[in-house]
Amino acid sequence: MSGRITVAGLGPGAEGLITPEAQAALQQATDIIGYGPYVARIAARPGLNLHGSDNRVELDRARHALELAATGARVVIVSSGDPGVFAMASALFEELEGWTGPVPDIRILPGITAMLAAAARAGAPLGHDFCAINLSDNLKPFSLIEKRLRHAARGDFAMAFYNPRSASRPHQFARVLEILREECEPNRLIIFARAISTPDESLRSVTLDQATPEMADMRTVVLVGNSATRRIGPWIYTPRHAEVE
Amino acid sequence: MSGRITVAGLGPGAEGLITPEAQAALQQATDIIGYGPYVARIAARPGLNLHGSDNRVELDRARHALELAATGARVVIVSSGDPGVFAMASALFEELEGWTGPVPDIRILPGITAMLAAAARAGAPLGHDFCAINLSDNLKPFSLIEKRLRHAARGDFAMAFYNPRSASRPHQFARVLEILREECEPNRLIIFARAISTPDESLRSVTLDQATPEMADMRTVVLVGNSATRRIGPWIYTPRHAEVE
Known part of the structure; x- marks a missing residue:
């Protein structure tokens, strides 16, 4: 018999931001697969197998889930945030393309993605049209990132950047x-939102001319306002209306 | 004394997609303000005042919240989805700009926004860089919508469209x-995702040449893949990698 694979988003960190739907999937799982620090968020219990793995092995993780499901397991692949935003859902479908074993029942469960948790903490900087861009060039050329940045800016979109900076590519940001x-x-x-909803949370906002690369790391989501984004007191928000182009 | 305003996202419809954080805010509220159908999702209880209002009166709603908070109330403004995505959070800050009364404690609580619930149901169509665009021209000229559509397409972003079509502007979509x-x-x-996670849910995917305006209404979120978005079995996903521009 073939089992089930559920890809569940755990949100940005706080327990209060995990949906009941995702919690129920975790309760029913026989096996949890994911990046080590995410799997470490799941409480151990008898009959539950925890499989933490290293970063950047998404396709291996997806294959492992397919192999376990083929034996009848109820597998949950955990992602932080939302599994469909620069996370495990696409990796599972990529691996499924070459998979010749039994195809399991698959469910994707949405989660609170980092940019929306960050935006809520800052006010409402994504309150008008916006783009989400993964700044890592692990899987795409930097020229494509540059092209998208320029289109986003010329369209006057607000922007959210995932994976802005890492030790292996310090100069790119x-x-x-x-x-x-x-x-x-x-x-x-520009808002630098780090580890929102965790004990390491920090939030800093500056103007573009004040921004420096060191303000971001791999736990940071960077939000860039559009041309109308404003401060009011401690808050930053983007008005819903736009009169001019 | 001044009270508190919490702007909470109720997610796309299902109880299982409301975060525990938002549920806790609802439990502690003295007053709930919002668009009638969203307020109708909140269970009545002694000591809780429910204030449902019509569509398109966001600034009136925000002012009402500020007035109630000024009397010490613990107000929750409810939005569907995420309050920072084309919803009440920006409207509150807009109204706050002209507010001369006491400034309440304000918290914005993120929610599962419609595009992410829709994407999860379809597979992972937003698994690479994407844009979110509100297609309503109530608060911006259509020329700006057109400009953003062209930049999004030329940047090869996947796209999510909110408010694609209504009775008052049937030709625009x-x-x-x-x-x-x-x-x-x-x-x-292209994916037409209607009322995801509610009893009225429907999901339909077609190619651009097959798409017709009637496939969308105001309860629909429309997702458009990028040039690499693919089908596998019943799923649609966007690969994480991009080799070419």
Whole structure:
């Protein structure tokens, strides 16, 4: 018999941001698969097998889930945030393309993605049309990232950047800031939201001319306002209306 | 004394997609404010005042919340989905700009936004860089919508459209499809996701050349894949990698 694979989003970190639907899937699982720190968020219990793995082995993880499901297991692949936003859902379907074993029942359960948790903490910077861009060039050329940044800026979209900076590519986010400075005015608002809803949470907002690459790391989501994004008191928000182009 | 305003996202419809954080805020509220059908989702209890209002009166609603909070009330403004995505959070800050009374404690609580619930049901169509665009021209000129559509298409972003079509502007989505046909190949995948996670849920996917305006209404979120978005079995997903521009 073939089992089931559920890909569940655990949200940005806080227990209060995990949906009841995802919690129920975790309760019914026989096996949990995911990046080690995410699997570590799941409480151990008898009959539950926890399979933490390293970063950047998404396709191995997906294959492992397919193999376990083929033996009848109820597998939950955990992602932080939402599994469909730069996370495990696409990786599972990529691996499924070459899979010749039994095809399991698959369910994708949405979660609170990092940009929306960050935006809520800051106010409402994504309150108008916006783009989400993964700045990692592990799986795409940087030229495509640059092209998308320029289109997003010229369309006056607000922007959310995932994976802005890592130890293995420290200079790239500096280049991203340069591109934004070519396209946007110096007082454009930028929010650096790190580890929102966890004990390590920090939130910092600056204007584009003040932004430096060191303000971001791999636990940071960067939000860039559109040309109308404003401060009011401690809050940053983007008005719903736009009068001009 | 000044009270508190919490703007909480109720998710797309199902109880299982409301976060525990939002549920806790609802439990502690003295007053719930929002669009009538959203307020109708809240169970009545002694000591809780429910204030449902009509559509398109977001600033009136925000002012009402500020007035109640000024008397010490613990107000929750409810939005469907996420309150920061084309919903009440920005409207509250807009109203706060002209507010001369006491400024309450304000918290924004994220929710599962419609595009992510829809994407999860379909597979992972937003698994790569994507844009979210509100197609209503109530608060912005259609020329700006057109400009953003063209930048999104030329940047090869996947797209999510909120408010694609209403009785008061039935022809506009037809024009959106025309613009997409000018910018994208005929076999680009489009998903019409209606009322996801509610009893009225429906999900339909077609290619761009097959799409018609009648496939969308105000309860529909429309997802458009990027040039690499594919079908596998009943699923639609966008690969994480991009080799070419």
